[in-house]
Amino acid sequence: MILVSILAGLCALSHVALGDHVKNFGPSKDVARRHSPQIFNAVHNAMRQWGSSVHHNGMSMFLATVPEGVLFHHGNDRPETPSEPDWLAYEVEHAEGFAHGFSGPPEHKKPPPDRKLGRSSYDQKVMGSKVRPSGRKAGWLHVYRTSRPLQFLYVDGMSGGKTFMGTLDTQDYLLRGDRSYGAGGREVSRAGGGPMNERLRAAELCELCDEWGLHGIIRMEAGFEIIQCNFTDGLEQIQALQRPGPSGQPGHGRGIQSFEYLRGIAERYFDIGSSRTIIDYSSMVSAFFFPVNLTNPDANRPDLPRLSNTTDAELAAIKEYFKKTLDQRRNEPRRPIDWQDVSDIIVSRYADRVDYMVNAAPSTDAIAAEISFLIDLYVDYSRTDENSRPDAIDRCTNFYLKTVTAVSEPDQLIFEAFKGVTSKICTTLFEVRDLITSSESSDESPLQTATKKLQSLMDFLAWARFRQCSGCGRDEVCVIPMWPFGAEDDYFHPRCGNSSDLSGSKNYWSGLRRP
Ligand SMILES: *[C@@H]1O[C@H](CO)[C@@H](O)[C@H](O)[C@H]1NC(C)=O
Ligand SMILES: *[C@@H]1O[C@H](CO)[C@@H](O)[C@H](O)[C@H]1NC(C)=O
Numbered sequence: 001m002i003l004v005s006i007l008a009g010l011c012a013l014s015h016v017a018l019g020d021h022v023k024n025f026g027p028s029k030d031v032a033r034r035h036s037p038q039i040f041n042a043v044h045n046a047m048r049q050w051g052s053s054v055h056h057n058g059m060s061m062f063l064a065t066v067p068e069g070v071l072f073h074h075g076n077d078r079p080e081t082p083s084e085p086d087w088l089a090y091e092v093e094h095a096e097g098f099a100h101g102f103s104g105p106p107e108h109k110k111p112p113p114d115r116k117l118g119r120s121s122y123d124q125k126v127m128g129s130k131v132r133p134s135g136r137k138a139g140w141l142h143v144y145r146t147s148r149p150l151q152f153l154y155v156d157g158m159s160g161g162k163t164f165m166g167t168l169d170t171q172d173y174l175l176r177g178d179r180s181y182g183a184g185g186r187e188v189s190r191a192g193g194g195p196m197n198e199r200l201r202a203a204e205l206c207e208l209c210d211e212w213g214l215h216g217i218i219r220m221e222a223g224f225e226i227i228q229c230n231f232t233d234g235l236e237q238i239q240a241l242q243r244p245g246p247s248g249q250p251g252h253g254r255g256i257q258s259f260e261y262l263r264g265i266a267e268r269y270f271d272i273g274s275s276r277t278i279i280d281y282s283s284m285v286s287a288f289f290f291p292v293n294l295t296n297p298d299a300n301r302p303d304l305p306r307l308s309n310t311t312d313a314e315l316a317a318i319k320e321y322f323k324k325t326l327d328q329r330r331n332e333p334r335r336p337i338d339w340q341d342v343s344d345i346i347v348s349r350y351a352d353r354v355d356y357m358v359n360a361a362p363s364t365d366a367i368a369a370e371i372s373f374l375i376d377l378y379v380d381y382s383r384t385d386e387n388s389r390p391d392a393i394d395r396c397t398n399f400y401l402k403t404v405t406a407v408s409e410p411d412q413l414i415f416e417a418f419k420g421v422t423s424k425i426c427t428t429l430f431e432v433r434d435l436i437t438s439s440e441s442s443d444e445s446p447l448q449t450a451t452k453k454l455q456s457l458m459d460f461l462a463w464a465r466f467r468q469c470s471g472c473g474r475d476e477v478c479v480i481p482m483w484p485f486g487a488e489d490d491y492f493h494p495r496c497g498n499s500s501d502l503s504g505s506k507n508y509w510s511g512l513r514r515p
């Protein structure tokens with residue numbers, strides 16, 4: 001008997017249990033290079049509401065630390081601190097929506113989210129409180145402070161979005177090994193507690209966090225949140241006050257309140273703020289590192305990656321790799337320069353200039369001037385030999401990558417991906433300059449050809465920055481769907497919206513319907 005179980009243990013360890021085809025399955029630099037823009041964007045958008053709304057199907061996981069002294073908010077219907085896994089919001093505006101009692105039909109019978117930004121009774125249930133028999137009543141807003149640094153699993157993208165579009169793939173398929181939500185297995189209503197088994201999801205993810213020595217999971221919906229597995233471990237309550245009743249309150253007009261929520265969340269478009277969460281990029285594990293099929297079965301949205309066609313064995317292997325990475329990274333100090341800093345410097349140098357060249361430059365001369373400005377840094381004008389060009393492109397490609405030293409295998413994969421991005425930028429810029437300055441004639445005007453090439457660079461990069469609104473007024477925010485809110489048009493064409501101008505024709509998130 002003992003021998004049998006030892007053998008079984010060995011088999012599991014050597015991945016035989018995963019099946020032959022995954023024996024040599026692992027992350028690879030080739031695959032990382034092929035997914036250069038996706039990996040670059042995952043790093044660049046981590047803990048940022050804007051980019052994570054644009055690229056809402058997150059395929060990556062990170063170890064994240066919340067330092068001591070950070071405030072979190074929790075709204076519910078009672079003065080007591082939750083005794084089970086529950087939700088913490090980074091923003092007051094987010095938690096306030098949950099600070100009341102509930103009534104009405106069970107949540108799976110509720111209508112899909114309001115297409116307006118207005119807070120419906122449905123989305124107040126999203127965090128999964130129990131159904132109350134009585135009417136809606138005043139609730140409680142709790143404030144907690146971290147009493148020491150806490151470590152979390154951060155799942156990127158719109159990972160708090162309870163949708164069938166793929167926002168839950170990493171949690172459900174990969175971490176929980178549960179394919180039912182999109183495939184007609186377990187019913188949406190089972191186990192109750194919020195849409196799409198949110199309570200059960202939290203409980204299972206917390207079991208995993210316990211096993212992995214983490215305090216919970218960081219996710220994003222309309223606002224960043226934490227599924228905190230144990231409210232008495234590393235948190236101290238600093239305030240718990242009852243809210244006013246639901247009706248007849250001055251200043252609680254639905255429109256204004258919703259808009260203030262959106263405004264609060266939009267403050268986090270580009271930064272979660274005040275170092276409230278520190279990501280260890282060297283711990284990044286992404287499906288984009290692995291040779292798996294990420295094609296979306298929904299042919300209308302090839303831009304959104306899915307894990308639906310990835311096999312169970314592949315998913316288990318990725319999870320195992322992440323666990324190993326966590327074990328290696330857990331006690332490592334954070335480095336002063338991280339990959340997101342590198343991505344910021346690259347994006348801030350190139351994004352608006354490339355955008356300008358494609359969408360606003362009046363002439364080839366204007367483009368030529370802009371490109372010269374961008375690449376002169378890398379050109380040694382004392383040289384005219386045949387290698388001077390490739391050397392310049394090489395300098396351009398590697399310039400910003402010198403600031404980080406790879407210490408982990410994920411670092412090496414991120415490096416390959418970043419290099420894929422800078423290499424594409426640099427080769428395109430040099431090519432376009434040649435094209436503009438050469439006298440060769442073609443059917444197209446040089447301006448058209450240059451614009452086309454630069455446009456395809458923008459398409460390749462798919463930077464969330466390219467989708468930002470410009471010049472919103474003080475009474476407006478740039479509107480993009482953030483679960484459960486948002487109109488379909490606003491995903492494809494984000495725009496400045498004010499408090500009376502937030503509705504759209506159709507909710508982007510397709511409600512709770514299975515496709
Ligand atoms: C929560 O954490 C506290 C403090 O570390 C501990 O005493 C308690 O047993 C934990 N609760 C559970 C359910 O693990
Ligand atoms: C990859 O997944 C897509 C979507 O599920 C599927 O149509 C395609 O056949 C798969 N490709 C391979 C090689 O399995």
Ligand SMILES: *[C@@H]1O[C@H](CO)[C@@H](O)[C@H](O)[C@H]1NC(C)=O
Nearest residue numbers: 293297307308309310311312
């Ligand atoms: C992937 O898609 C192909 C083609 O649709 C299908 O035959 C195959 O069973 C799928 N594999 C998984 C693991 O879903």
Ligand SMILES: *[C@@H]1O[C@H](CO)[C@@H](O)[C@H](O)[C@H]1NC(C)=O
Nearest residue numbers: 475476497498499500501502
């Ligand atoms: C919001 O914008 C619309 C359209 O630009 C405008 O008609 C409306 O007066 C604005 N509402 C407020 C409250 O400013």
